[in-house]
Amino acid sequence: MKMTFRWYGDSDPVPLGYIRQIPGLYGIVSAVYDVPVGEVWPPAAIRALKDKIESQGLKFEVVESVPVHEDIKLGRATRDALVANFCETLGNLGDCGLKVVCYNFMPVFDWTRTILSLKLDDGSSTLAFDAEEVSKIDPQRGINLPGWDASYKPEELKVLLAEYREIGEAQLWQNLEYFLRRVVPAAEEAGIKLAIHPDDPPRPIFGLPRIVKNAEDIRRLLAIVDRPANGLTLCAGSLGADLHNNIVAMVREFSGRGRVHFAHIRNVKVDEKGNFFETAHKSECGSLDIGAIVKAYYDTDYEGYVRSDHGRMIWGESGRPGYGLYDRALGAVYINGLWEGISKGEGRSTGLAARAAH
Ligand code: DNO
Numbered sequence: 250m251k252m253t254f255r256w257y258g259d260s261d262p263v264p265l266g267y268i269r270q271i272p273g274l275y276g277i278v279s280a281v282y283d284v285p286v287g288e289v290w291p292p293a294a295i296r297a298l299k300d301k302i303e304s305q306g307l308k309f310e311v312v313e314s315v316p317v318h319e320d321i322k323l324g325r326a327t328r329d330a331l332v333a334n335f336c337e338t339l340g341n342l343g344d345c346g347l348k349v350v351c352y353n354f355m356p357v358f359d360w361t362r363t364i365l366s367l368k369l370d371d372g373s374s375t376l377a378f379d380a381e382e383v384s385k386i387d388p389q390r391g392i393n394l395p396g397w398d399a400s401y402k403p404e405e406l407k408v409l410l411a412e413y414r415e416i417g418e419a420q421l422w423q424n425l426e427y428f429l430r431r432v433v434p435a436a437e438e439a440g441i442k443l444a445i446h447p448d449d450p451p452r453p454i455f456g457l458p459r460i461v462k463n464a465e466d467i468r469r470l471l472a473i474v475d476r477p478a479n480g481l482t483l484c485a486g487s488l489g490a491d492l493h494n495n496i497v498a499m500v501r502e503f504s505g506r507g508r509v510h511f512a513h514i515r516n517v518k519v520d521e522k523g524n525f526f527e528t529a530h531k532s533e534c535g536s537l538d539i540g541a542i543v544k545a546y547y548d549t550d551y552e553g554y555v556r557s558d559h560g561r562m563i564w565g566e567s568g569r570p571g572y573g574l575y576d577r578a579l580g581a582v583y584i585n586g587l588w589e590g591i592s593k594g595e596g597r598s599t600g601l602a603a604r605a606a607h
Pocket of ligand 1: 313314351352353359360446484513559571
C-alpha cells in the first residue's frame, strides 16, 4: 500500500511543505488544473508539476482526475476528437512516469452535498447530504447547492439535464463502453492504469442517470474490457453512502481480482433514508468499519495507492471543503497505523511503501 495525499496545486491553501511532514507518506495525487476540459495536457505542464512535487521528496504517480468531457458521456458527434485527446493525455502522462489515472463518468456534476459545514458536537464541521432537501429541488428551476460547478448557465444546465434524461442509464452505459474500448488500449500502451471513481452519492440525482453505484455495476464495468488497465478507484465513502453496499466485500472481490488501483478511504455516518455526513476516519465515528476495510486490502495483498479522503475542518482550519490538512493527515496516519498493526500481528514486515527518510 502506498499512502498518498491530494494536493490541488499552487492554489491549494495547504502547502506541499506541510504535507511532506505527514509520516509515512509516499506521494502526491494531483492534476493539471489550467487546461480546459477536453484538451490535451501538455507534457511540459505535467513535468513542471512532477518536478515541483519531487522537489519535496514526494512521488507523483497518480492523477486525480483527467476530466471526461460531457460530449463523451452524452455520446455527441464531437466525442471522437475528445476521446483522441484523452488518449493523447494518457500518453503524455505515461511518458512522464505517471502510473494511475482516476476519472469519473458522472453526468454533469461530481460529488453532491447539501451542506459544506455541518457543525458536529465536538465543534468540528463537515460535509453532509440531506436526501429530502435534494428530492425537493426542481432542477428545471435551477440548482443551487454548495460546491456545485457554477460554470454552467441555468439555460445550459437545462439542456444538459434534458439530454441526459433522454439517454437514461442504458445509453450512458453504451457511451461508457464506447469510451473504454478506446481509452483502455491507449492506457495500456502508456503504462497507465485507469481507475474510475464511483458515483457520489451512489444513486441517481435530479433525474440524471448514474451507473457506478454498487458491486453489480462495477462487475459490469470491469467486464466491458476485462484487462487490469480497466480498473477502479474504490471510494469507501462514496459507495458507503448506500447502506446496501458492503465495502469490505467489495474490497475483497475487486482488490482480490487486482482491479483496484486507487483506494479512497473515508468514513460516513449514514441512515436508512440515505442522509449522511462525513466523519473522522476512525471506525467508531461512522457507519464503516475502516479497520475491516484496511484488513481486506491487506489480505488481498494490495500494493496500489491509497489516500485518506475528505476530512472534517478541525482546529480552526478553514479551506477547501473536505480537503484541509489536519483531519486528512490524522486519517492517513490512522490508516498507516492499522496497516502496521495488522502486518505486525501477522509477523510480517509492513509492506508500506514510505520514503526512506521516514
Ligand atoms: C471528491 C473526489 C472526487 C473525485 C472525482 C474523480 O472529493 O473524490 O471529486 O476526485 O470524482 O474523477
